[in-house]
Amino acid sequence: SAVISQKPSRDICQRGTSLTIQCQVDSQVTMMFWYRQQPGQSLTLIATANQGSEATYESGFVIDKFPISRPNLTFSTLTVSNMSPEDSSIYLCSVSFGTGRSQETQYFGPGTRLLVL
Amino acid sequence: AQKVTQAQTEISVVEKEDVTLDCVYETRDTTYYLFWYKQPPSGELVFLIRRNSFDEQNEISGRYSWNFQKSTSSFNFTITASQVVDSAVYFCALSERTGANNLFFGTGTRLTVIP
Numbered sequence: 331s332a333v334i335s336q337k338p339s340r341d342i343c344q345r346g347t348s349l350t351i352q353c354q355v356d357s358q359v360t361m362m363f364w365y366r367q368q369p370g371q372s373l374t375l376i377a378t379a380n381q382g383s384e385a386t387y388e389s390g391f392v393i394d395k396f397p398i399s400r401p402n403l404t405f406s407t408l409t410v411s412n413m414s415p416e417d418s419s420i421y422l423c424s425v426s427f428g429t430g431r432s433q434e435t436q437y438f439g440p441g442t443r444l445l446v447l
Numbered sequence: 448a449q450k451v452t453q454a455q456t457e458i459s460v461v462e463k464e465d466v467t468l469d470c471v472y473e474t475r476d477t478t479y480y481l482f483w484y485k486q487p488p489s490g491e492l493v494f495l496i497r498r499n500s501f502d503e504q505n506e507i508s509g510r511y512s513w514n515f516q517k518s519t520s521s522f523n524f525t526i527t528a529s530q531v532v533d534s535a536v537y538f539c540a541l542s543e544r545t546g547a548n549n550l551f552f553g554t555g556t557r558l559t560v561i562p
């Protein structure tokens with residue numbers, strides 16, 4: 331496994347603004363992912379953060395709303411743009427050590443609790 | 448299409464009781480992976496176990512045990528002698544080989560252990 335940290339741990343934001351969430355891992359990982367967990371709901375994959383290239387987004391999520399960066403093997407950011415109250419969620423980063431060709435266990439960060447007013 | 452069903456939304460038990468959390472899955476892949484995660488009130492998702500579709504052996508880890516039955520597409524989780532610290536939301540998840548790394552989560556079961 332790995333030690334995964336996220337910043338900020340929580341934030342309260344005004345609608346129309348943007349927030350960038352950071353995910354830092356203490357060792358190099360192959361895969362990094364971003365999930366959203368809306369209040370009382372399960373987790374939904376937003377995108378796979380690819381090192382050095384554009385992220386791979388799941389259906390229903392677009393780059394303009396959730397731009398993602400991954401400059402190296404230990405760090406990624408997710409930006410929630412032009413926020414509305416519907417974006418209030420927990421955003422979780424996860425990592426795996428797999429090759430990308432086979433499923434490996436994903437380990438999750440502590441999450442970022444976002445409230446949009 | 449893949450699907451994970453956790454029919455129990457909330458369960459309450461008294462401390463030291465045993466409790467079983469149900470998970471039923473659907474997939475067309477012959478190779479797939481099943482997971483259980485625990486989410487305590489702090490919000491962090493804690494990995495508990497991973498099971499490959501070709502390994503139906505049940506597993507025991509301390510007070511935790513898992514029963515994988517391919518015939519019924521179930522992967523149930525039992526906590527023996529429950530403790531207050533077991534109070535959390537538990538998620539069952541499925542990953543298909545053809546779906547790269549996408550984890551499909553069930554809706555979770557909130558377990559409350561009453562002292």
